[in-house]
Amino acid sequence: MDFILGVALLIVFQLLGEITVILFALPVSGPVVGLVLLLVTLIIRGRVGKQLKAASTTLLGHLSLLFVPAGVGLMLHYQLLAKEWLAISVALVIGTVIMLVSTAAIMSLTTRLFSKGQPHEH
Amino acid sequence: MSIDERLAAVWLLIQSSPLTGLGLTLLVYCLAMKLYKESGHNPLINPVIVSVLIIIATLIITDTSYQQYFTGGELIHFLLGPATVSLAVPLYMQLHRIKKLLLPILITLVSSVFIGCFSAIYIADWLGASLATQISIAPKSVTTPVAMGISENIGGIVSLTAGLAVTTGVIGAILGTKIFSLMAIKDDSIKGIAMGLTSHGIGTARAFQVSDQMGAFSGLAMAITAFTTAFMLPWILSLAGFL
Structure with a gap:
């Protein structure tokens, strides 16, 4: 469950990133803005939940795989x-x-x- | 329906179903990871490049197009977005270290955007590459999904940029640790920054194998250079007269 909720949070932040890119006509891609928004949220909140930790550890642990199709x-x-x-x-x-x-x-x-x-x- | 027609229908299904591209990618990647582990993490057996080569060979032998492959490959490619967002987590965990090195990181970052794009463009130009190639090669050190977006903005060939960015990642992952030890650099934060600025996610995957600290700094460098390059590159290239 932790992992699923973590991934859901990541997707929500990516979506927020994509929305921000369109609203402010930024030359950057949605995931990068999502990263910044998530980082700011973590700084304000002062800690990382176990859900996000589970999702990021898994995704980043297999980061190489994600580059193969490209x-x-x-x-x-x-x-x-x-x-x-x-x-x-x-x-x-x-x-x-x-x-x-x-x-x-x-x-x-x-x-x-x-x-x-x-x-x-x- | 004759048996030949049914076999043809089965073959068409195998070629065009997302299951094939997805299954092939996952299986080949596991094989490549096994080879990589058995070689004692030899950087030359980089799992990305081994997987890419095996998959391309398979597609050519079976006369399958990239578009057919990508119906399945896309499902994996899609995860690059959430994975990029998730870099915020290791970044946040290393924040106290990063704060101490803020100024050195910023100076290195801005110089690297100039050095990275012009070294590649001028070498390619000098050896007779076309203008389209030169522009497509400029964002090579940026993480693939962002590099593709930048390439589109500056009029490059988007899928060529993707392939060149992946290749740059692999080259850096192979050469990085060797070069750092030749330069007698021992500090993992410095190695991580140089790796991430040069070789984005693939370098970061390699950096995490060295240490968590090197991985986090590499992830940081990858994130900030994606951001900075996206803003700076169109401007630099138009000042230099490429656009």
């Missing part, structure tokens, strides 16, 4: 991929390496920078 969609672009596979694969691999290295470096640097300054804030 991944299979690559087969639709067989011709484009056959023609541009080199550019696309190099862009993805090198682009991903650049992202991993630069974000890890910037995050380390700024963390060190701001944690040094922290004692003065107290």
Whole structure:
């Protein structure tokens, strides 16, 4: 029961997200706005119920599965991929390496920078 | 009705019923997870990419179209929405850690949106990819359902973006931990942020295997970069003259 109620809550928040997107003509998708709305609700409420915990643990535990159907969609672009596979694969691999290295470096640097300054804030 | 006609009707049912796409996806995923576990969690045997390859091969061999497959696949794809919303839970649980790192996270986030989209676009352009491909590749580091929405907004090929985002997720999940250890980064919160900004949900799934802390920070990074990219990317691309 906990799991079902948790999923129901998630769906309600996704729906609220979709509604907000239309009302305010946001360029973001409904689930992301739903995430923000749920996070704000949890912060105001000050705790997570066991229902939401059960639903999120299960869904996030199998997150990889949910990406499979979209991944299979690559087969639709067989011709484009056959023609541009080199550019696309190099862009993805090198682009991903650049992202991993630069974000890890910037995050380390700024963390060190701001944690040094922290004692003065107290 | 002759027996041949009945067999043809059965084959049509198998090809077009949602049961087939759904059952195939679940079975293949379980097989891929088993392979992944037996390989000792070797990142190269990533369950998403193994599943995708096996399913594509099956569809090609049986002459089944993606549309026929997706009548069942859609039922799983649909759960990406609630799963995205559910990221609010681990985010909330890690809030005290996140608050301490607010400024570093924000700085890294904004730089990553620029670095991520331009590195991919310019490499693709340099190697002769078409403009449609360049635009479709720009939101590659955003979680798939959101990347698809962004792609639609900026005039990319939506299903191509979905596939490229999944591939980016897999590449990051494979290379991430290796790169972090080469860079001698030990802090799980830093690793998590870099993983989530680069490889969204698939990287987050990998991060949760390392530790709950890395997973939560990766989930956070995935959520905020989805939000930020959705707002920034159309604006950045039009300033850079792509739209």
